[in-house]
Amino acid sequence: MDGMSVVIVGGGAGLGLLLAQMAIENGASAIGIIDLDPISAEAALAPARAEGVKLAFAACDIRTSDAAQTAFGQISKALGRVDTVINSAAIYPRKSMLDITDADWDASNAVNIKGTFHMCVAAIKQFRAQETEGVVKGRIVNITSVDAFKAHPQNAHYAATKAAVVSLTKSFAQEVAPDNILVNSVAPAGMATETARTSGFLSELSAASPLGRGGEPREMAEWVMMAGGPKNTYMTGENIIVSGGYIYA
Ligand SMILES: NC(=O)c1ccc[n+]([C@@H]2O[C@H](COP(=O)([O-])OP(=O)(O)OC[C@H]3O[C@@H](n4cnc5c(N)ncnc54)[C@H](O)[C@@H]3O)[C@@H](O)[C@H]2O)c1
Numbered sequence: 001m002d003g004m005s006v007v008i009v010g011g012g013a014g015l016g017l018l019l020a021q022m023a024i025e026n027g028a029s030a031i032g033i034i035d036l037d038p039i040s041a042e043a044a045l046a047p048a049r050a051e052g053v054k055l056a057f058a059a060c061d062i063r064t065s066d067a068a069q070t071a072f073g074q075i076s077k078a079l080g081r082v083d084t085v086i087n088s089a090a091i092y093p094r095k096s097m098l099d100i101t102d103a104d105w106d107a108s109n110a111v112n113i114k115g116t117f118h119m120c121v122a123a124i125k126q127f128r129a130q131e132t133e134g135v136v137k138g139r140i141v142n143i144t145s146v147d148a149f150k151a152h153p154q155n156a157h158y159a160a161t162k163a164a165v166v167s168l169t170k171s172f173a174q175e176v177a178p179d180n181i182l183v184n185s186v187a188p189a190g191m192a193t194e195t196a197r198t199s200g201f202l203s204e205l206s207a208a209s210p211l212g213r214g215g216e217p218r219e220m221a222e223w224v225m226m227a228g229g230p231k232n233t234y235m236t237g238e239n240i241i242v243s244g245g246y247i248y249a
Helices: 014-025 039-050 065-079 102-129 156-179 194-199 202-207 217-228
Strands: 005-009 030-035 054-059 084-087 138-143 181-188 239-242
Touching: 005 014, 005 065, 005 102, 014 030, 014 039, 014 084, 014 194, 014 217, 030 039, 030 065, 039 054, 054 065, 065 102, 084 102, 084 217, 102 138, 102 156, 102 181, 138 156, 138 217, 156 181, 181 217, 194 202, 217 239
Parallel strands: 005 030, 005 084, 030 054, 084 138, 138 181, 181 239
Antiparallel strands: none
């Protein structure tokens, strides 16, 4: 990611924050974080600023278009340009299927599907407006989940949103292929972020893994780096499943 400008939505914690740190390790020169709460990311990334990496942070609830577009505009203005956008923000509250309420549906749909949609739109407008460097005009990577493909107790509403994001990824990829913008998604299996640890499903998923263990966030993040980095010049509309053999697509 040498010299690239990378925006991470949901970069305030967990996989998103790790992705910011890995983008910097991989040579990114500018990082933008959009999150409900970017405060701890600001502290965690401070050493990179001291080393000359341009950093920008926006506190934003991505559920509504106006807020999402405004935050993206602030970040892209501060960074100067944007080469890659990673959508990692999501919620995954667990609930038995028959107890899922309208409010539960609305909450998951609004963040996981609609928020991701708003950020894809913002990214594409930015990519189209800026000068292209190289063949690819911009890359988007959406984080989905193995749950889009395999049922897992207590998360029917979450699983449906992630299947929707796999679908959105394909629709966006087709729409912007003529612009040379690449849109892909990565579907991790359970991984030990703080939120996942407290949700309590990790031991069950590692027991179900043919490799006999859950994946580490870094093992998932490598594939996001690949899809969003300069080595990806031709893959678009794909969903990369990183499940440790939990599912075979
Ligand atoms: N952890 C897992 O086991 C696992 C497995 C498969 C897929 N995933 C996916 O990976 C991604 C990251 O998961 P994680 O475990 O790092 O989660 P996390 O809770 O650690 O991080 C998610 C971030 O999104 C932000 N966010 C939530 N709602 C938001 C909103 N309305 N507006 C703006 N920001 C908002 C949160 O503040 C948080 O910083 C998610 O898309 C998740 O669905 C996680």
